Amino acid sequence: MRRKLIAGNWKMNGGLAANGVLLDGLKAELRAPACAVAVCVPAPYLSQCQLALAGTPVALGAQDLSVHESGAYTGEVSGAMLSDFQCRYVIVGHSERRQYHGESSEIVAQKAARAIKSGLTPIVCVGESLEEREAGRTDAVVGAQIEAVLAALDAGALAKIVIAYEPVWAIGTGKTATPQMAQDAHAMLRSRVAAKNASAAETVQILYGGSMKPDNAAELLAMTDIDGGLIGGASLKAADFLSIVRAA
Numbered sequence: 001m002r003r004k005l006i007a008g009n010w011k012m013n014g015g016l017a018a019n020g021v022l023l024d025g026l027k028a029e030l031r032a033p034a035c036a037v038a039v040c041v042p043a044p045y046l047s048q049c050q051l052a053l054a055g056t057p058v059a060l061g062a063q064d065l066s067v068h069e070s071g072a073y074t075g076e077v078s079g080a081m082l083s084d085f086q087c088r089y090v091i092v093g094h095s096e097r098r099q100y101h102g103e104s105s106e107i108v109a110q111k112a113a114r115a116i117k118s119g120l121t122p123i124v125c126v127g128e129s130l131e132e133r134e135a136g137r138t139d140a141v142v143g144a145q146i147e148a149v150l151a152a153l154d155a156g157a158l159a160k161i162v163i164a165y166e167p168v169w170a171i172g173t174g175k176t177a178t179p180q181m182a183q184d185a186h187a188m189l190r191s192r193v194a195a196k197n198a199s200a201a202e203t204v205q206i207l208y209g210g211s212m213k214p215d216n217a218a219e220l221l222a223m224t225d226i227d228g229g230l231i232g233g234a235s236l237k238a239a240d241f242l243s244i245v246r247a248a
């Protein structure tokens, strides 16, 4: 039985004061959650969140890392720097990075490998656009995205990743994949992992992301291959995020 993981992706939202209120709200309720819980926060707030979450069951994550180890890479944040703040997770390949920052599947794969080398668990995001879904290309597109990452990792490392299926058309739009659509994509992703490492496929957590909210979380999380959620908008309000955690 895989333990579920509910991870918030705050994206480029928040500020010292607002984060404080949100973190207080989470800490007040999350004493011994049944599932794993994490928040992936903007890099400047890692220290604030590390201090606020110390000793709580809420793990800390970042939203991106550099493919480079260290050196003359202005503006980049290394995996080692994230580890310094006790980050456990780092999102790689979010569709907003692929779309607005030109990140190819090869770069995403390098970032996943770099995360593992830095002792972090990469949350590898994959997902198709609306156009690709309507053209019947979901499996081809999402399959190619995950294969690029699987090819860059040795079989053992596959036990150290989390995958997030985030259909681009469902992100921030209020449109959610139906539980069956998501289940089909998750089962396909698990079979791709199984082809490389059967035991890792049994344990790898595959999260769904894209307008997961308190009112649709339970039916998505009930599907066999949906092991949690990567939550954007609803992770910014303590009450909504906590309600999704309870659904898990």
Ligand SMILES: O=C(CO)COP(=O)(O)O
Pocket (backbone or CB within 6 Å): 009, 094, 166, 170, 171, 172, 173, 174, 209, 210, 211, 212, 230, 231, 232, 233, 234
């Ligand atoms: O992109 C997402 C999480 O990474 C999902 O965002 P929303 O939950 O706001 O749709």
